[in-house]
Each structure stands twice: as structure tokens, then as C-alpha cells.
């Protein structure tokens with residue numbers, strides 16, 4: 337059964353081709369609760385999962401699953417998978433590179449000068465002189481880190497467990513976070529939103545960044561305490577931020593983030609998994625489930641990602 341992904345008919349058409357003979361319902365109203373064994377969704381309204389006694393698999397149409405697993409009625413025996421689309425990781429990395437270079441190369445200043453017809457040169461920074469810190473060294477974070485390294489940044493990557501990535505100085509754990517923050521002139525968040533990472537970008541951690549640092553959040557709005565960011569911007573401690581994701585989406589029209597000259601807001605456009613990728617990965621797991629084989633791209637319910 338499909339619930340709330342964009343264009344359910346597109347998903348349903350491809351699903352019927354991929355899994356002939358398996359009934360597919362395009363909305364919750366059409367399905368008999370005990371007939372539903374799997375759900376494909378971007379978000380589950382709390383209380384949804386508990387309505388389906390034979391539910392065995394939920395497939396998130398996105399990389400993040402926080403809007404799926406916060407349903408208290410979700411049984412422990414229900415497997416949750418996410419979609420891992422390599423093109424999403426590239427899209428996220430492109431977004432980060434765009435925003436990082438825009439800031440580091442001072443593009444807003446030249447755009448302002450152009451309005452004044454002012455042809456004034458400013459020295460670009462040493463291309464290897466800027467350290468970018470990437471929080472999260474998973475599918476997205478590793479792609480971001482590699483692209484930033486190729487673009488001439490010094491890159492530090494932080495994760496829960498130690499990682500190795502060519503050209504990237506990797507650190508882990510609480511000490512690793514402090515080391516990463518203290519050096520990052522550009523800080524990028526690619527963490528999953530979990531109980532441990534919610535609000536991780538707050539006054540304390542953002543205050544550990546070098547003066548004049550720039551923050552790029554391409555993960556989830558819940559990672560950032562927006563009022564703390566605005567406070568540090570007002571104090572001149574931080575130079576600015578690019579926020580692809582916000583705590584409340586769509587960002588309310590009266591949010592102060594809209595009007596801050598140092599803040600760039602985008603409406604969660606980092607990247608989105610393709611319908612084909614979601615369906616292919618779901619169908620693979622459906623076949624595995626039916627054959628009693630281990631599933632792929634599942635998340636650890638306790639860890640939250």
C-alpha cells in the first residue's frame with residue numbers, strides 16, 4: 337500500500353510491473369487493513385502502522401526515516417527500509433559545493449557590486465586554506481566530503497564509528513566532534529535526525545566553530561536550533577548559513593530566517609530519490625521477504641537510522 341509519496345499512481349504503475357500479481361493500493365482508504373503487508377511512504381501519521389495487523393515492511397521513499405519510525409504503534413517486528421539512491425547523494429553534494437563555494441568565493445559581494453556597476457577585485461582565499469567539516473560520514477556525507485576535497489577544501493568528517501576516506505581527515509565520538517567543530521570554517525550537516533542528533537547544532541556546538549564560520553544544513557531542520565543560529569549571527573560570531581531544511585516546512589512566512597542577509601533558504605531541494613529507485617529497492621526487499629532472505633537498506637530501529 338502506498339501512502340503520501342508524490343504521485344502514488346507513478347509508484348503503483350511501476351510496482352505492478354515489478355511485482356506482477358501482488359495487489360497494490362494507492363491509498364489507505366482502498367485497502368482492507370488485514371491485506372496490507374507493506375507500506376511505501378515518505379511519512380506515516382502516528383497511529384497508521386497499528387491499523388495493519390499483518391504489516392511486515394515499511395519502505396521510506398527518502399534516505400531519512402524519522403517521519404516513519406516516530407509512530408509509537410509501529411511493531412518491533414516490522415522491518416523499516418530506506419531508499420539509498422546514489423543520485424541523491426550526488427545531488428546533496430552538489431548543493432553543498434554550490435553553497436560552500438558561493439560563500440568562500442564571496443559571490444554575494446560580487447552580485448551586490450554588479451548592481452552598482454562596480455568592477456572591484458577582491459582576492460580569493462587560498463583554495464586549500466578552508467577546512468570544511470562534514471557531520472555524518474554515511475551515503476550523503478561521504479559523497480559531500482569527496483566532492484569538497486576534489487574542489488580544494490581541507491575536509492574533516494565526523495561519524496559515530498571510525499571511518500576512512502581518501503583525502504578526508506576522519507574523526508569519531510565526542511572528542512572528534514569538538515576537534516571537527518574547532519577547525520571547520522564551513523560546517524555541513526548530513527546526519528540522520530535521531531534522538532541523539534536532534535538539536536545538535538545549538539549555541540554550544542556552533543559556538544565552537546572558528547569565528548566567521550558558515551553553516552550548511554542539508555540534513556533535517558530538527559538538527560539546528562534556529563534561534564541559536566540567529567543569535568550567533570546577530571553577535572557576528574558566524575558569517576552565515578545555507579539552510580535547505582528547516583524545523584517547520586514550509587518555513588513560516590514570519591520566520592526571521594527569511595530576512596537575514598547572511599542566510600540562504602531553499603525549500604528542501606537537496607535531492608529526492610527517483611520513483612524508479614524506490615520501487616526497485618522496495619521490490620528487491622519484497623522478494624527477499626517472501627523468500628525468507630535478509631533484507632537490504634534496513635535501518636536499526638534502536639539507533640534510529
Ligand code: NAP
Nearest residue numbers: 399400472473474475476495496497528532554555606607
Ligand atoms: P546514512 O548513510 O545512514 O549516514 C548517517 C551518518 O551519520 C553515518 O556516518 C553515521 O555514523 C552518522 N551518525 C548518525 N548518528 C550519529 C551520531 N549520534 N554521532 C555521530 N555520527 C552519527 O544516512 P545518509 O543516507 O547519508 O543520509 C543522512 C541524512 O541526510 C538523511 O537522514 C536525511 O535526513 C538527509 N538527507 C537530506 C536530503 C535533502 O534533500 N536535503 C537528501 C538526502 C538525505 P556511522 O557511520 O558511524 O553509523
